Amino acid sequence: MTENPSISPPAPDVADCANEPIHIPGSIQPHGALLVLDPADRHVLQASANASAMLGADIAPGKPWPAGAPLVDALLAALTDLPAAGALSGVRRVQAGGRALSVVTSLGAQGLVVELEAPERAEADTFDALFPSIRAFVDRIESADDVAALSQIAAAEVRRMTGFNRVMVYRFGAEWHGTVIAEDSDGTLPSYLDLRFPASDIPAQARELYRRTRLRLIPDADYAPVPVLPALSPLDGRPLDLSGAALRSVSPVHLEYMRNMGTAASMSISILIDGALWGLVSCHHARPLALGPQLRSGCDFIGQLLAMQIGARERGAEAATRLALKNVEAELLARLSRAPSIPSGLGSNTDTWLKLAGAAGAAIVHDGAVLTAGRTPGAEQLTALAGWLRRERSGQIVATAELAQLYPAAHAFMDTACGIVAAPISALHPHYLMWFRPELVHTVQWGGEPGMKRVGSTGGLHPRDSFSKWSEEVRGQAQPWAAAHVDAVDAFRNAIVTFVLKRAEERAQLTEKLETSNKELEAFSYSVSHDLRAPFRHVVGYAQLLRDQHEGFDAQSRHYIESIIDSALAAGQLVDDLLNFSQLGRSALDITRVDVNKLVVECRRSLEIDTAQRAIEWRVAALPPAFADGTLLRQALGNLIGNAVKYTRGREPAVIEISGEERGHEMVYAIRDNGVGFDMAYVGKLFGVFQRLHRIEDFEGTGIGLALVRRIVDRHGGWIAAEGVLNQGAVFRIGIPKPAKEPAP
Amino acid sequence: MTNPLRPILLVEDNPKDLELSLAALARCKLANPIEVARDGAEALDYLQGIGGWQGRESGDPAVVLLDLKLPKIDGLEVLERIKTDTRLRHIPVVMLTSSSEERDLVTSYQLGVNSFVVKPVDFTAFLEAIQELGMFWGVLNQPPPRGAAGA
Numbered sequence: 001m002t003e004n005p006s007i008s009p010p011a012p013d014v015a016d017c018a019n020e021p022i023h024i025p026g027s028i029q030p031h032g033a034l035l036v037l038d039p040a041d042r043h044v045l046q047a048s049a050n051a052s053a054m055l056g057a058d059i060a061p062g063k064p065w066p067a068g069a070p071l072v073d074a075l076l077a078a079l080t081d082l083p084a085a086g087a088l089s090g091v092r093r094v095q096a097g098g099r100a101l102s103v104v105t106s107l108g109a110q111g112l113v114v115e116l117e118a119p120e121r122a123e124a125d126t127f128d129a130l131f132p133s134i135r136a137f138v139d140r141i142e143s144a145d146d147v148a149a150l151s152q153i154a155a156a157e158v159r160r161m162t163g164f165n166r167v168m169v170y171r172f173g174a175e176w177h178g179t180v181i182a183e184d185s186d187g188t189l190p191s192y193l194d195l196r197f198p199a200s201d202i203p204a205q206a207r208e209l210y211r212r213t214r215l216r217l218i219p220d221a222d223y224a225p226v227p228v229l230p231a232l233s234p235l236d237g238r239p240l241d242l243s244g245a246a247l248r249s250v251s252p253v254h255l256e257y258m259r260n261m262g263t264a265a266s267m268s269i270s271i272l273i274d275g276a277l278w279g280l281v282s283c284h285h286a287r288p289l290a291l292g293p294q295l296r297s298g299c300d301f302i303g304q305l306l307a308m309q310i311g312a313r314e315r316g317a318e319a320a321t322r323l324a325l326k327n328v329e330a331e332l333l334a335r336l337s338r339a340p341s342i343p344s345g346l347g348s349n350t351d352t353w354l355k356l357a358g359a360a361g362a363a364i365v366h367d368g369a370v371l372t373a374g375r376t377p378g379a380e381q382l383t384a385l386a387g388w389l390r391r392e393r394s395g396q397i398v399a400t401a402e403l404a405q406l407y408p409a410a411h412a413f414m415d416t417a418c419g420i421v422a423a424p425i426s427a428l429h430p431h432y433l434m435w436f437r438p439e440l441v442h443t444v445q446w447g448g449e450p451g452m453k454r455v456g457s458t459g460g461l462h463p464r465d466s467f468s469k470w471s472e473e474v475r476g477q478a479q480p481w482a483a484a485h486v487d488a489v490d491a492f493r494n495a496i497v498t499f500v501l502k503r504a505e506e507r508a509q510l511t512e513k514l515e516t517s518n519k520e521l522e523a524f525s526y527s528v529s530h531d532l533r534a535p536f537r538h539v540v541g542y543a544q545l546l547r548d549q550h551e552g553f554d555a556q557s558r559h560y561i562e563s564i565i566d567s568a569l570a571a572g573q574l575v576d577d578l579l580n581f582s583q584l585g586r587s588a589l590d591i592t593r594v595d596v597n598k599l600v601v602e603c604r605r606s607l608e609i610d611t612a613q614r615a616i617e618w619r620v621a622a623l624p625p626a627f628a629d630g631t632l633l634r635q636a637l638g639n640l641i642g643n644a645v646k647y648t649r650g651r652e653p654a655v656i657e658i659s660g661e662e663r664g665h666e667m668v669y670a671i672r673d674n675g676v677g678f679d680m681a682y683v684g685k686l687f688g689v690f691q692r693l694h695r696i697e698d699f700e701g702t703g704i705g706l707a708l709v710r711r712i713v714d715r716h717g718g719w720i721a722a723e724g725v726l727n728q729g730a731v732f733r734i735g736i737p738k739p740a741k742e743p744a745p
Numbered sequence: 746m747t748n749p750l751r752p753i754l755l756v757e758d759n760p761k762d763l764e765l766s767l768a769a770l771a772r773c774k775l776a777n778p779i780e781v782a783r784d785g786a787e788a789l790d791y792l793q794g795i796g797g798w799q800g801r802e803s804g805d806p807a808v809v810l811l812d813l814k815l816p817k818i819d820g821l822e823v824l825e826r827i828k829t830d831t832r833l834r835h836i837p838v839v840m841l842t843s844s845s846e847e848r849d850l851v852t853s854y855q856l857g858v859n860s861f862v863v864k865p866v867d868f869t870a871f872l873e874a875i876q877e878l879g880m881f882w883g884v885l886n887q888p889p890p891r892g893a894a895g896a
Binding site: 526529530531533534536537538543544545568569572573576579583587 | 759765
């Protein structure tokens with residue numbers, strides 16, 4: 001749902017004019033005569049007072065048609081062709097006894113309305129004669145660049161055909177204010193080009209009549225209205241509805257308005273697009289000007305052609321805009337689908353995000369966090385706005401160019417969010433997508449000060465009498481949101497909501513799968529630990545029993561038995577290491593402040609069996625504490641120190657250096673040795689499970705140690721790095737992040 | 746009642762483990778007689794002097810060496826039954842397990858196990874472990890007076 005801003009509350013003057021019943025004036029203009037006939041037997045129900053004069057016979061409502069009047073006979077003959085339930089199409093010419101009349105009919109609930117007028121002034125004004133110039137007009141408007149150019153061509157054509165002093169194309173805008181977008185004039189009347197006229201100049205019921213009847217002519221504003229008698233329709237007893245009649249007498253307020261404008265004759269042609277009033281071709285003449293019905297039809301046709309062209313172009317432009325916005329939307333959604341979260345996806349695609357609504361700023365208020373792009377109000381203001389939207393406009397898309405009219409707090413940020421489109425993305429929480437436009441201070445040239453109307457000495461209603469240019473600086477408005485932009489936001493919102501739901505579902509499924517596979521893995525390692533270990537244990541046990549039982553084995557047999565025992569022991573060790581590795585992922589970390597100096601002492605002590613017979617020079621610096629799971633960190637350090645001891649075998653002396661320092665937000669520990677080192681070409685393989693860089697007979701081990709260390713470090717959110725030079729030594733560094741808040745020791 | 750020393754009850758289902766454990770116990774040269782139960786149910790029968798052990802005269806064992814994974818009634822359940830039975834709960838129970846699974850260890854201690862031994866792959870190490878256990882529980886440990894057991 002959208003909300004249209006209102007520039008101002010309806011002023012009383014609009015209401016006054018809007019109440020005038022202009023479709024039932026009870027009279028017509030004197031340049032023609034009007035009859036209302038019974039559709040069944042064609043006898044006269046109502047007639048204008050000038051009908052007898054125009055037909056040259058005595059026409060009396062309720063009485064039979066006069067005999068012996070040639071024009072009456074010709075008229076009745078023309079009306080015999082009339083289909084039972086229809087009216088004559090177009091303008092018909094009736095001729096008798098040297099006199100001629102143009103006849104237009106329309107059938108309504110109150111009877112068949114017959115309008116009679118004097119025929120065209122000249123042969124050139126007949127429709128047939130106009131046809132070639134209308135065709136040329138069609139060729140010209142097709143090559144016009146834009147709506148303004150189209151309108152200019154139409155204005156010039158109408159003025160050429162009719163001879164009005166000034167022909168304008170008047171376009172209705174927001175709130176039914178009208179702006180003159182094209183004008184063709186001979187200079188007799190002042191130019192109104194680019195001026196804006198208030199909605200009250202053409203009130204709602206007048207606009208409705210313009211919509212229903214495309215063409216309206218007032219040849220002379222000083223005319224004396226001719227009554228239609230009787231005033232009430234004999235068929236339904238109500239005043240005669242003249243909204244479809246070209247001769248309808250207009251409101252005295254309008255005639256005064258014309259005189260105030262300095263015009264004696266006027267004609268309006270409605271520009272209807274998809275049945276809605278888009279604008280008017282408005283023609284004025286300083287002096288009275290009569291136009292025959294066929295010429296008027298020609299002008300009407302010009303108006304229709306103009307409307308079709310404008311409609312086609314606006315639809316084309318609208319389609320192009322919408323297509324472009326669809327592409328923007330698709331691009332944005334594609335990028336979001338690759339992003340870890342919607343806010344982060346929007347945050348890294350701000351240009352596309354803004355483009356979707358043609359906005360200068362955008363924000364997402366989600367889970368208490370506010371992310372913005374471009375020019376926006378502050379986070380607190382946005383959070384408050386989201387809360388207000390949630391309370392006052394729950395579930396709605398709000399689009400307004402004047403947010404402060406709905407939400408007074410918006411006065412504080414007119415420079416960023418005077419206009420807003422906001423779309424809710426959660427049914428439960430004040431989570432919103434928002435786009436902003438800043439206040440657009442602009443100047444409107446009014447044709448006279450809007451809202452000015454005077455009440456005359458008689459107490460009657462009078463229109464304003466000044467049309468002099470009046471400039472107004474408009475504040476508190478942003479550039480209005482086009483329907484295409486609001487629709488793009490709506491579509492995007494729907495996609496996001498679907499997307500969010502889908503993601504949540506996928507995540508739930510994934511979690512479920514993970515839990516299942518975790519359980520399976522646990523069961524697997526559990527049975528491995530029991531069932532795979534046992535046979536190795538048995539092999540070792542029996543082999544040792546065998547060895548101990550038979551003292552008389554020769555050296556070779558003893559070697560075989562020792563090999564069996566070694567292999568089974570190695571396999572058992574492998575199972576233990578693997579199990580240890582798999583258990584690492586499962587248990588929760590117990591992060592405390594760990595004295596690393598103490599850990600290193602413990603690790604060295606546990607290695608004493610290997611180090612007792614070795615010449616090792618230990619260089620252990622004072623180490624800073626780590627914030628880690630003590631058991632796991634000991635395992636990691638134990639592995640690294642054990643490796644250093646192992647790979648310095650044969651060095652005299654082996655030098656093992658252990659150091660540590662606080663570096664930014666982490667603690668970094670290094671274990672350096674002067675052992676066999678490794679070729680940096682294989683550094684990538686160092687931390688893989690079962691990856692070995694040395695032959696088993698040179699250095700024992702299962703190939704899990706460093707993988708285990710890396711896993712431990714990973715679980716702490718840290719890192720491990722290694723540097724080595726073949727035959728010179730290696731250094732392993734681990735980084736363990738420091739928590740923001742230091743845990744208790 | 747020919748042997749003055751109370752027996753050691755070994756609860757083990759796997760014949761190879763049983764053989765190796767018996768070999769280890771034999772090497773420890775413990776004077777205690779060794780009794781064997783092959784599953785959890787049999788172990789409980791022995792302890793309660795019922796079923797096939799009806800009328801057993803050997804008294805409560807000096808220690809129960811209990812495998813964790815057992816048919817019928819598994820080791821943890823046997824442990825629980827012993828430690829919740831006022832007549833039996835004074836009997837020391839040593840869990841022998843093939844795995845170092847942490848939760849088994851935690852559960853065992855919660856149930857009141859007296860010791861928890863992960864069977865090493867290395868038989869020599871296993872021998873040492875059994876020897877220590879045998880010495881500690883079989884020889885050094887004195888049972889509480891019978892009358893106080895139910896308190």
